[in-house]
Amino acid sequence: MGGVPTKHHSKSKVGRRRSQLALRKVNVVVCPTCKGPTLPHRICPNCGTYVKSGAKPKAAPSAK
Ligand SMILES: [Zn+2]
Numbered sequence: 001m002g003g004v005p006t007k008h009h010s011k012s013k014v015g016r017r018r019s020q021l022a023l024r025k026v027n028v029v030v031c032p033t034c035k036g037p038t039l040p041h042r043i044c045p046n047c048g049t050y051v052k053s054g055a056k057p058k059a060a061p062s063a064k
Helices: 011-018
Strands: none
Touching: none
């Protein structure tokens, strides 16, 4: 059984609430060091590498 609305919500009020519901696509980039998926402008969760935008990634220090 669904809930019973106590107050009428106008179309605009419902639309304003639902305007915040859309999910946005997450931009995923490839880590140059471990080739794993990571988020831009953040350190890699796998290997901890941070690549500045525009900077060329240096040779990876062999982390084992
Ligand atoms: Zn990485």
